């Protein structure tokens with residue numbers, strides 16, 4: 001038995017529930033008089049946007065809007081927003097949209113507070129101090145960015161996406177209103193929900209490090225711990241029970257709410273524990289295929305689980321139970337986990353193989369080599385991972401060789 005050890009990092013407040021978006025005006029007014037809203041063209045054209053702007057106005061707040069956030073967040077867009085709104089000197093920044101808009105708000109808040117280039121802050125713990133407070137309102141249920149200490153962006157100077165990770169990037173307030181997700185089409189609901197499930201599984205199974213007192217001050221992502229385990233299992237349970245329904249009938253507000261709560265819990269888990277092999281391998285796959293992050297990590301997850309199985313028996317048994325398996329033998333429960341995850345992803349339309357994502361066999365060696373560059377993710381994997389190990393995972397994931405296939 002290991003001693004209880006846990007790290008928890010969260011926003012100051014999380015407001016969750018249908019209609020909670022209407023608190024935005026008063027929350028923002030509590031932070032100052034000038035508010036910058038970062039969103040995208042889609043949301044800017046909705047009646048919801050007009051309603052939220054009216055609420056901000058009624059609360060006595062002056063507002064500027066940047067509505068040109070692009071998916072996957074090219075760094076040029078971040079600079080464009082910073083340049084356009086620097087003179088406004090916002091007291092708070094609202095991120096309103098999917099993970100790309102929330103990450104935009106985080107990065108703009110960082111660059112307005114501390115200056116410099118985005119690349120000055122790539123990696124962990126490079127942010128020198130507090131940033132402008134961010135209020136995050138997600139309109140997808142997946143990334144968990146509303147509570148995480150990371151922002152992900154695409155820098156044209158680099159092949160792979162990059163991250164800025166610091167507890168200073170955790171939003172001040174998260175406002176999670178499931179009604180904002182009602183417009184998500186099936187594919188987006190599935191991919192975002194799959195991203196959340198992958199966050200939860202990779203947090204629960206992350207490496208367990210020695211809990212020395214410096215760990216939280218030297219690492220943003222500390223590995224598996226008691227608090228992140230709890231959040232991860234909450235997320236897995238809710239996603240197994242409600243994600244297929246939310247994908248099948250997007251108007252089911254109960255299912256939407258459960259999935260949004262799960263994405264939030266998974267964000268709280270991975271924002272401290274970190275993710276691992278599936279995320280390391282997705283980055284080069286995303287760069288090659290331009291497929292969604294959530295689709296890539298979810299396609300990889302069952303194959304990564306096969307590889308990690310020798311190191312994760314206990315956690316896999318917990319995953320199976322959380323997914324509704326009533327088997328009583330822990331060994332059999334553990335063995336069943338990759339199959340449950342694969343079956344859930346199959347049900348919501350996630351590709352079964354890397355070939356299905358558009359990866360060619362002659363690209364596998366490059367993918368394995370590039371994956372190793374995400375050292376933080378590679379060393380967070382529960383089973384020691386080298387290039388040969390990654391090559392084995394991608395070969396299996398490309399060909400569709402998994403222990404879980406027999407039952408499909």
Ligand SMILES: NC(=O)c1ccc[n+]([C@@H]2O[C@H](COP(=O)([O-])OP(=O)(O)OC[C@H]3O[C@@H](n4cnc5c(N)ncnc54)[C@H](O)[C@@H]3O)[C@@H](O)[C@H]2O)c1
Pocket residue numbers: 040042043070071072073097098099100101103139140142143144145148149150151152153161180181182183184185188192195293294
């Ligand atoms: N910061 C983090 O912790 C974290 C974690 C995981 C992923 N990410 C990043 O988040 C991004 C992905 O975010 P995402 O999956 O939320 O998608 P997204 O923000 O990239 O948006 C994808 C598309 O969905 C549309 N959309 C968003 N909400 C909608 C709604 N309610 N109805 C209809 N359409 C809607 C957007 O307009 C956009 O066209 C990636 O850049 C990824 O790397 C960040």
